[in-house]
Amino acid sequence: MKYQPVIGLEVHVQLLTDTKIFCGCSTKFGAEPNSQTCPVCLGLPGALPVLNKKVVEFAIKAGLSTNCSITPRSIFARKNYFYPDLPKGYQISQFEDPICQHGWLDIAVDGEQLKRIGITRIHMEEDAGKLVHGELSGPGDGSGVDLNRACTPLLEVVSEPDLRSSDEAVAYLKQLHQIVTWLGICDGNMEEGSFRCDANVSVMPVGSEVLGTRAEIKNVNSFKFVKQAIEYEIGRQIDLIEDGGTVVQETRLFDPNSGKTRSMRSKEEAHDYRYFPDPDLVPLVISEKWIEKSRRELPELPEQRQHRFMKELELPAYDAEVLTSNRSLADYFEAGVAAGGNAKSVGNWIMGEITRALNETGTVIEECPVTPEQLAALLALIDDGTISGKIAKTVFDEMWRSGKTPHTIITEQGLVQVSDSGAIEGLIDEIMAASAGQVAEYRNGKDKMFGFFVGQVMKASKGKANPAVVNELLLSKLKG
Numbered sequence: 014m015k016y017q018p019v020i021g022l023e024v025h026v027q028l029l030t031d032t033k034i035f036c037g038c039s040t041k042f043g044a045e046p047n048s049q050t051c052p053v054c055l056g057l058p059g060a061l062p063v064l065n066k067k068v069v070e071f072a073i074k075a076g077l078s079t080n081c082s083i084t085p086r087s088i089f090a091r092k093n094y095f096y097p098d099l100p101k102g103y104q105i106s107q108f109e110d111p112i113c114q115h116g117w118l119d120i121a122v123d124g125e126q127l128k129r130i131g132i133t134r135i136h137m138e139e140d141a142g143k144l145v146h147g148e149l150s151g152p153g154d155g156s157g158v159d160l161n162r163a164c165t166p167l168l169e170v171v172s173e174p175d176l177r178s179s180d181e182a183v184a185y186l187k188q189l190h191q192i193v194t195w196l197g198i199c200d201g202n203m204e205e206g207s208f209r210c211d212a213n214v215s216v217m218p219v220g221s222e223v224l225g226t227r228a229e230i231k232n233v234n235s236f237k238f239v240k241q242a243i244e245y246e247i248g249r250q251i252d253l254i255e256d257g258g259t260v261v262q263e264t265r266l267f268d269p270n271s272g273k274t275r276s277m278r279s280k281e282e283a284h285d286y287r288y289f290p291d292p293d294l295v296p297l298v299i300s301e302k303w304i305e306k307s308r309r310e311l312p313e314l315p316e317q318r319q320h321r322f323m324k325e326l327e328l329p330a331y332d333a334e335v336l337t338s339n340r341s342l343a344d345y346f347e348a349g350v351a352a353g354g355n356a357k358s359v360g361n362w363i364m365g366e367i368t369r370a371l372n373e374t375g376t377v378i379e380e381c382p383v384t385p386e387q388l389a390a391l392l393a394l395i396d397d398g399t400i401s402g403k404i405a406k407t408v409f410d411e412m413w414r415s416g417k418t419p420h421t422i423i424t425e426q427g428l429v430q431v432s433d434s435g436a437i438e439g440l441i442d443e444i445m446a447a448s449a450g451q452v453a454e455y456r457n458g459k460d461k462m463f464g465f466f467v468g469q470v471m472k473a474s475k476g477k478a479n480p481a482v483v484n485e486l487l488l489s490k491l492k493g
């Protein structure tokens with residue numbers, strides 16, 4: 014039998030607010046355990062939560078950017094469970110009436126037609142603390158609880174079970190990642206858990222209308238692992254069914270070392286959590302005016318910007334997509350064009366030399382030592398024939414190293430291109446005189462020899478001769 018995989022993703026997005034969702038404690042990463050806590054996030058009896066407005070603003074932005082409608086009156090709920098990382102005995106989350114609902118993202122896989130993936134809901138919730146094992150500063154090597162992360166704001170973005178392959182799941186995840194980092198509401202760091210994903214996977218016979226039983230794979234922390242985990246899980250479920258077994262609804266863990274998933278616990282149902290509205294928090298009322306203000310404040314989103322680059326700047330779709338892969342890169346590109354660079358050339362240099370240098374030195378585009386204006390100046394020097402494209406790469410490396418302007422480097426190192434035909438003719442004459450054999454071969458029809466002469470002239474001029482002039486003069490002189 015043939016099987017159709019079905020996938021739905023739940024993504025946790027850690028928000029870039031300075032303070033926690035229901036108290037004023039700092040959200041800064043890496044502080045001394047429990048140094049960023051107060052009665053509210055410690056869950057002490059009687060302490061009352063106060064909602065952080067910034068979290069609501071970020072949630073609205075996320076919702077508007079993913080085509081959701083914003084719920085005018087949304088409520089917080091208690092999700093009850095008992096575990097040491099959660100001293101209150103419940104997590105404040107949203108259950109009924111989450112802040113955003115009924116959105117979608119259009120994804121593209123391998124140049125196929127766009128496919129619309131539904132977003133069921135986006136809700137706000139607090140993160141839990143962290144258990145620390147055997148690395149306590151105190152006596153003994155037992156386990157402890159660090160509550161610095163408790164009460165850190167999260168958005169949970171829940172997709173419809175619309176995804177049909179691991180590739181679609183990764184494409185959806187990448188697009189969501191791009192949007193939240195673009196909005197500046199999440200740092201997107203998957204290794205540190207700022208953007209983490211639970212993948213729900215099931216399989217059903219091809220043509221069936223009834224979804225199979227799903228397994229939920231927890232906290233997969235890279236795009237690569239998401240793909241691996243989903244593929245492994247699809248294979249496991251198919252084998253199980255083919256062997257006469259049945260898939261049970263459960264929570265599974267992905268082990269990156271083995272590439273396999275293994276059972277963690279049977280899956281809780283919503284009623285196990287005994288959700289109920291949190292009596293300590295009033296309903297959150299969001300006015301139409303507030304939503305409109307947020308809409309106006311939204312930046313131009315990656316997709317819109319990509320299309321503008323294609324339309325206004327006539328970039329090919331591929332270039333426009335790469336250059337809008339993150340907002341800072343797109344800003345850099347636009348600054349280069351604003352400084353007078355030709356869009357296609359600026360794009361090529363960013364995708365070529367700049368990306369290479371950034372990767373080699375582990376630098377982010379925000380800290381690129383060559384400014385967009387300097388890049389545009391360098392391109393202008395190629396365009397007006399002052400230097401060749403090849404020499405420009407040498408100049409670029411020096412700009413990167415020293416921070417000097419291209420003009421300074423070219424003057425200091427005497428790199429100005431030689432276009433003067435008299436000077437080049439002199440070189441050609443010398444070379445032809447010294448290579449009588451090759452000249453004869455060329456004249457006897459061995460066209461390939463032409464490259465030899467070009468190489469000799471470029472070498473003699475230390476790469477500075479203008480290649481176009483060299484070609485032209487060589488052609489006429491070799492003809493004899």
Ligand code: ADP
Binds near residue numbers: 020172174215227
């Ligand atoms: P829970 O919190 O219990 O995991 P949610 O409703 O929050 O439940 O999330 C369910 C997720 O599982 C959604 O992303 C949904 O698309 C996905 N899902 C639901 N049914 C299936 C299924 N049969 N196969 C794959 N994914 C599914």
Ligand code: MG
Binds near residue numbers: 023
């Ligand atoms: Mg879930």
Ligand code: ZN
Binds near residue numbers: 050053054
């Ligand atoms: Zn606190």
